[in-house]
Amino acid sequence: MADTPQKSVAASRPLSPHLTIYRWPATMATSITHRATGVGLTMGAVVLAWWLVCISNGPDGWQSFHAIADTPIGLLVLFGLTWSLVFHFLNGVRHLAWDLGYGFPKQTAERNSVIILALSILGAVAIFALAWTGHGGYLQ
Amino acid sequence: MNSAQTPLHKVQGMGSSHSGTGHFWHERVTAVALIPLSLWFLYVMLGLAGTSEVTALQFLAHPWNAILMGAFVVFSLYHAYLGLQVVIDDYIHTPGTKIALLLLRLSAILLVGGASLFAIVRIAAL
Numbered sequence: 001m002a003d004t005p006q007k008s009v010a011a012s013r014p015l016s017p018h019l020t021i022y023r024w025p026a027t028m029a030t031s032i033t034h035r036a037t038g039v040g041l042t043m044g045a046v047v048l049a050w051w052l053v054c055i056s057n058g059p060d061g062w063q064s065f066h067a068i069a070d071t072p073i074g075l076l077v078l079f080g081l082t083w084s085l086v087f088h089f090l091n092g093v094r095h096l097a098w099d100l101g102y103g104f105p106k107q108t109a110e111r112n113s114v115i116i117l118a119l120s121i122l123g124a125v126a127i128f129a130l131a132w133t134g135h136g137g138y139l140q
Numbered sequence: 141m142n143s144a145q146t147p148l149h150k151v152q153g154m155g156s157s158h159s160g161t162g163h164f165w166h167e168r169v170t171a172v173a174l175i176p177l178s179l180w181f182l183y184v185m186l187g188l189a190g191t192s193e194v195t196a197l198q199f200l201a202h203p204w205n206a207i208l209m210g211a212f213v214v215f216s217l218y219h220a221y222l223g224l225q226v227v228i229d230d231y232i233h234t235p236g237t238k239i240a241l242l243l244l245r246l247s248a249i250l251l252v253g254g255a256s257l258f259a260i261v262r263i264a265a266l
Contacts, residue, residue, distance in 0.1 A: 039227060042220040048213065049252045052259035055196050056266070062193035082182075089178050092171050099168060127186055136189030139199050 026113035033117075034091045037084035044081040083124035090116045090123075163222055170219040177212040184209075200263045213256040221249045 022028070051069075054061035068074050094112060097103050103112055130136055143150065184205070188196050199205055224245045232238040 035223075035227060038220070038223045041216070042224060045213070045216055045220060045252050045256075049256040049259070052200075052209075052256050052263070055193060055200065056259040056262040058266075059193055062196070085178060085182065089175070093175065096168065096171060127182065131186055131189040134190070136186045137191045137195075139184065139187035140191045140195045 025110060026117065027109050030091055030113040030116060034088060034095070037088040037091075040080065040084045041088055044084065047077070047081065079124060079128055082127055083120060086123040086127075087116070087120035090120055163225070167219065167222045170215045170222070173211075173215045174219060177208065177215060180208055181212050197263060197266060200260065201266065203264070206260050206264050210257055210260050213253060213260070217249050217253045217256075221245065224249075 051065055054065035057064075069078060094103060094116060103109060184199070188199065200209060225242065228238060228241050228245065232241055
């Protein structure tokens with residue numbers, strides 16, 4: 001102790017409250033989700049690049065993409081990316097509204113967070129449901 | 141009045157961060173551009189779901205679609221480039237690791253962007 005006095009002082013100092021001490025309001029959840037989906041969508045850009053490269057390789061490339069993308073894990077990843085895009089889109093629009101000064105009151109921000117979380121899940125499920133029920137593929 | 145800042149530094153309005161509001165502004169500009177581009181992208185992905193590679197090739201070979209897909213890739217990756225910087229700045233406090241990660245981010249973004257754009261041009265030339 002005597003040879004490292006600073007350490008013992010630092011150790012006895014009170015720490016400011018950290019993440020674990022707070023209850024989780026919806027605004028906190030959407031804030032970290034925005035960041036997480038942003039990082040996730042960067043991985044999505046890798047998948048998009050891989051898809052484009054596969055298509056440019058012709059029929060063999062198309063099959064090599066679908067051999068992986070059509071597996072349960074592949075579909076789960078695609079669903080996660082779809083939800084990430086919908087969420088980051090909706091919450092990103094809210095960020096732009098915040099930049100213009102709208103949506104700051106506590107109750108409004110809390111309500112909008114819940115709406116965005118719900119809408120993003122609904123949106124992603126709707127997109128997959130449309131594809132699943134044969135309502136996709138309209139560009140053929 | 142004495143000041144430690146040079147007149148140039150003062151007139152640029154920059155503090156110890158060495159940069160101004162460019163990062164913030166570019167993040168917003170790309171975000172606004174990505175509103176229509178993302179909606180178009182989702183429309184395209186759903187429209188190609190369950191089709192064949194011929195449909196995808198014909199669609200992407202169309203000049204407008206190639207340009208829009210290229211724009212979506214470029215704006216998305218620049219937006220990701222800016223966003224990842226904030227994440228790295230927030231969580232990594234060791235200068236060496238931080239610089240390494242920032243450079244890794246730059247290399248990865250350039251690689252993914254280059255591959256995407258090359259594929260788009262290749263499809264158009266098929």
